[in-house]
Amino acid sequence: MRSALSALELSRPRRLDEALELMAMRDRPTPLAGGTDLYVYLNAGTLSATRFMDVTRVAELKRLRVAREAVTIGGGVTFRKLREHAAIRRRFPSLAAAAAEVGAWQIQNRATLAGNVANASPAGDSLPVLLAHDAVVQVRSLRGGRDIPFAELYRGYRDLALEPDELITAITLPEPPRGARAFFRKVGTRRAQSISKVVFAGVIALERGRVTHARLAYGSMAPVPARARHAEAALLGRALTTAAAAEARESLARDLAPIDDIRSDREYRMDVAGNLLERFLHPFLKPA
Ligand SMILES: Cc1cc2nc3c(=O)[nH]c(=O)nc-3n(C[C@H](O)[C@H](O)[C@H](O)COP(=O)(O)OP(=O)(O)OC[C@H]3O[C@@H](n4cnc5c(N)ncnc54)[C@H](O)[C@@H]3O)c2cc1C
Numbered sequence: 497m498r499s500a501l502s503a504l505e506l507s508r509p510r511r512l513d514e515a516l517e518l519m520a521m522r523d524r525p526t527p528l529a530g531g532t533d534l535y536v537y538l539n540a541g542t543l544s545a546t547r548f549m550d551v552t553r554v555a556e557l558k559r560l561r562v563a564r565e566a567v568t569i570g571g572g573v574t575f576r577k578l579r580e581h582a583a584i585r586r587r588f589p590s591l592a593a594a595a596a597e598v599g600a601w602q603i604q605n606r607a608t609l610a611g612n613v614a615n616a617s618p619a620g621d622s623l624p625v626l627l628a629h630d631a632v633v634q635v636r637s638l639r640g641g642r643d644i645p646f647a648e649l650y651r652g653y654r655d656l657a658l659e660p661d662e663l664i665t666a667i668t669l670p671e672p673p674r675g676a677r678a679f680f681r682k683v684g685t686r687r688a689q690s691i692s693k694v695v696f697a698g699v700i701a702l703e704r705g706r707v708t709h710a711r712l713a714y715g716s717m718a719p720v721p722a723r724a725r726h727a728e729a730a731l732l733g734r735a736l737t738t739a740a741a742a743e744a745r746e747s748l749a750r751d752l753a754p755i756d757d758i759r760s761d762r763e764y765r766m767d768v769a770g771n772l773l774e775r776f777l778h779p780f781l782k783p784a
Contacts, residue, residue: 498538498539498540498541501538503546504538504546504547504548505525505546505547505548506525506528506547506548506549506550507525507547507548507549507550508549508550508553509549509551509553509554510553510554510555511554511555511556512554512556512557512636512663512665515527515549515551515554515663516636516637516638516661516663517638518549519549519637519638519660519661519662519663520637520638520661523547524547524660524661525545525547525548525549526543526545526547526548526549527548527549527551527614527663528548528549528550528551528552529551529552529571529572529607529608529610529611530552530574530603530606530607530608530611531606532599532603532606532607532611533611533615533617534548551571551572551663552572554572556570556665557570557571557572557573557608557610557663557665557666558570558572558573559573559666560573560577560581560584562583564671565670565671566668566669566670566671567583567584567587567588567668567669567671568634568666568667568668568669569584569609569666569667569668569669570665570666571608571609571610571611571613571663571664571665571666571667572608572610573608573609574604574605574606574607574608574609575595575596575598575603575604575607575608575609575612575622576595576601576604576605578591578592578595578609579592579595579596579604580592587671587672588625588629588669588678589678589680590625590628590629590678590679590680590697590698590699591622591625591626591629591669591680593680594621594622594624594625594680594682594695594697595621595622597621597680597682598612598621598622599689600689603689609622609667610663610664610667613626613633613649613664613667614656614658614664616650616653616654616655616656616720617654617691618653618715618716618717618718618719618720618721619691619692619695619715619716620715620721621682621692621695621715623695623713623715623721624680624695624696624697624713624714624715624721625678625680625697625713626646626667626669626721627646627647627697627711627713627721627722627723628678628697628698628699628711628712628713628723629669629670629672629678629697629699629711630645630646630647630669630670630711631645631646631667631668631669631670632644632645632646632667632668632670633645633646633649633664633666633667634664634665634666634667634668635658635659635662635663635664635665636662636663636665637659637661637662637663638661639661641665643668644657644658646667647723650720650721652719652720653719653720672699672701672709673701673708673709674701675701675702675703676699676700676701676709677699677700677701677779677780678697678698678699679696679697679698679699679700679775679776680695680696680697681695681696681772681775681776682694682695682696683695683768683772685759691716691759692715692716693716693759693760693764693765693768694714694715694716694717694754694760694765694768694769694772695714695715695716696712696713696714696715696769696772696773696776697711697713698710698711698712698713698773698776699711700731700776700777700780702736702780705735705736705782706733706734706735706736707731707732707733707734707735707736707740708732708733709732710728710731710732711723711728712724712727712728712744712773712776714751714752714769716754716759716760716765717752717753717754717765717769718752718753718754722751722752723751724744724747724748724751724752724773725751726747726748726750726751727744727745727747727748727751727773728744729747730743730744730746730747731744731777735782736777736780736781736782737781737782737783738781738783741773741774741777741778741781744773744777745770745773745774748766748769748770748773749766752765752766752769754766754769
């Protein structure tokens with residue numbers, strides 16, 4: 497049954513310190529950003545919360561800082577901004593590509609990066625990109641701030657390593673190694689408004705024909721976004737031959753444990769995961 501809207505309370509802080517004060521209260525509100533996940537839960541009547549805090553007016557959450565060594569994206573930055581931002585498109589094209597695949601325009605206009613991260617769906621499109629880019633999540637409470645490596649953010653299915661009074665303020669993506677190439681591909685049932693069956697992001701760098709850096713990250717393939725570490729190890733330090741690529745593909749079976757669900761079965765997901773890896777590596781392959 498739908499949640500009765502008349503029973504809900506909403507606060508609308510304008511500054512981060514006000515928001516953090518509300519989060520420090522015993523009966524703290526649930527942060528509400530674009531609402532594109534929360535409204536769905538409210539509509540379905542699956543949300544027990546009745547107090548909300550609209551964070552869309554908090555200017556600190558909307559900043560996007562571009563520096564030579566990193567880009568820091570405020571938690572409240574929308575996917576619309578990410579898909580259009582010149583520095584993101586140039587330096588983190590896989591994030592711009594993922595942003596352009598979240599829902600459709602209407603969703604991208606409202607949906608935020610922190611909302612995607614905090615919602616913690618294994619199918620969240622930005623999550624493999626953040627994992628592949630060694631992102632760091634900045635969180636704040638009245639007690640202070642701390643940085644959580646994105647790879648350590650999820651303790652299990654929809655279980656974040658966040659304290660109840662902490663807000664995600666920003667996400668930092670360090671500049672990838674020189675010459676690195678990034679890739680993003682989402683496979684769903686249609687071009688827009690579809691939840692991914694498999695989502696993949698990769699970053700690779702080569703020096704003198706050998707792989708010096710490899711990040712292969714998948715969504716919808718495990719309860720949390722997953723790095724394919726065995727597959728990465730099969731590539732690191734080697735010339736990128738068809739044999740090395742085949743070995744990496746085989747290693748995926750040790751890295752990924754997809755489930756059968758209404759969107760796909762395990763076998764299909766593993767096939768697609770391997771195909772996406774091959775597609776990513778193909779432009780760099782050298783004859784054996
Ligand atoms: C039609 C439709 C299509 C969609 N398609 C896609 C898709 O293709 N790919 C995809 O990945 N997602 C999709 N989504 C899901 C949703 O749009 C994204 O997860 C979005 O990024 C959520 O962001 P939001 O700002 O709307 O979050 P909200 O709904 O406002 O919040 C989501 C969660 O994040 C928490 N939160 C928000 N901000 C913060 C913060 N600063 N700190 C801590 N916690 C915070 C909230 O408390 C809540 O738990 C779709 C949703 C709809 C309705």
